[in-house]
Amino acid sequence: MLPQPPSRQPSGDNAFQAIWRNPYIRAATFLLLLYLAYLVLGSVSHIVVLAVIAYIIAYLAHPMLVWLEKRKINRAIGVLLTVILIFGLIVLASGLLVTIFNQLSDLIQRLPALTKEFLTQPWFNNLADRFPPLSSVRDQITKISQNGAAGLQQYIQPYIDTVLPYLKANSGALFGGVLSVASIVGEAFAVLIMSIYMMLDYDKLGLNFLRLFPRTWQPFVLDLSKNVGQAVGGYLKGQLIIAAFVGIFIGVALSIAGIPSAPAIGFIAGVFNVVPYLGVVIGITPALLLAASAGGVVKLIVVVVVFVVANQIEGHLLSPMVLGRTTNLHPVTVIIAILTGLTLMGITGALLAVPLAALGKLLLQEYYYPSRVYKDGP
Incomplete structure (x- = not known):
């Protein structure tokens, strides 16, 4: 009887390929990677939010930058003009925001009184007399408006009271009040810098992201x-x-x-x-x-x-x-x-x-x- 040749042990690469061909192994690996990505994103979620905001700014500005490039304006100059335009719009809007926040504050405080006045109008009372269900509706609306106004005053009014003095003191420059908060300034500056780089290299962002995937998937x-x-x-x-x-x-x-x-x-x-x-x-x-x-x-x-x-x-x-x-x-x-x-x-x-x-x-x-x-x- 002829001796049997020694069995060949699978190499490391072949063993890995044999294991990887198992669909359950692949599924478990992808699920594990997704879970790890979820943990990482959860720990840096605030940074991710800032990056997303910066990307949205770059995304919204991209059509205007393309329009400027078609008219022989360098992209760097276009980005500078875009940033100046954004700041200019914010400065111009700050004066209007003073009026809006004042009126919002007044509206929230007057909501119960306005509702009561509305429900006591003669024409509404006449309708309520003709249609009795309106009387119960009137009571429900009064209760809802009072509870709603209390909730608005509790949650929204403090923010209005905080923002309004800054707007009044800096009606020509919205950032006058914001600059007093170092963390907000740092985050705003980070978003600004990231959005500028994203606007400059907008096309490269997509290519670099595409390279993360296998060629057959691209x-x-x-x-x-x-x-x-x-x-x-x-x-x-x-x-x-x-x-x-x-x-x-x-x-x-x-x-x-x-x-x-x-x-x-x-x-x-x-x-x-x-x-x-x-x-x-x-x-x-x-x-x-x-x-x-x-x-x-x-x-x-x-x-x-x-x-x-x-x-x-x-x-x-x-x-x-x-x-x-x-x-x-x-x-x-x-x-x-x-x-x-x-x-x-x-x-x-x-x-x-x-x-x-x-x-x-x-x-x-x-x-x-x-x-x-x-x-x-x-």
Whole structure:
């Protein structure tokens, strides 16, 4: 009988490949890496937030920098002009912020009295007499307004009282008050420096990120990043433009109509309209209360008309024109996404809900519907 040749022991590389071919080993490894990344990000989350803010600034400024480059303006000069423009807008806005914060403070303190005055209007009492359920509704509204005002005064008023003296003392320069807080200055400076470098090397950021992935994955990652930029980035840019329009339109229209605290109401409507429809819903409540105390039924009708017109312009003109196919979501889908985001993560979830829903729809259209799994089944 011939002797058997000695069995060859698998080399280290072959042994590793044999183990790595096991799908459970790969899945466990990826889960472990994700968990480690979660721990690391959790420990440096504040730094990550600052970096994300800096990237958002660079992302929003990139189209303007490209526009300047097409007109033979060096990118470094374009970045300098962008920074000067941002500071200039902040300085110019500081004077308006004084008025807005004053009016917000006054509005919060007057909310219970305005509600009581609104509910004691003769026309409202006549309606309550004809429709008894309105009486219980009136009591509930009074209770809610009092509790809501107390909550606003407890949580918001201290911030207004802190910011307002700085704004008044530095109405020509918003940063006059902020400079007194060293930590805020340090963080603002860090964001500024990071955003400047990101604006200068914006294209290189994407290439360096792409190189982190294996070569075979890079075409897919590049295509996916374009879709993410289209869905999420396009939505953010478009919604900021829409929110600014809604705030300015409502503030100016209510000022012309003679509604008190019109700039503050416009500011509230614009800020909250970063979440679709939320600005109009939140802004109309104080506007109606102020209109009832200022001019009765006529001004109430004017306020309703202003907000309805703003809502219609947003829904039928601005959103299709500015957002286009970036989202193209049905209003019911938007509302469900916002409510889901509010339930899961509060206001942060509401802010993220619509762009994530838009991204999900785009991923379905680009990857799932054309796939063999969708066409032929699993």
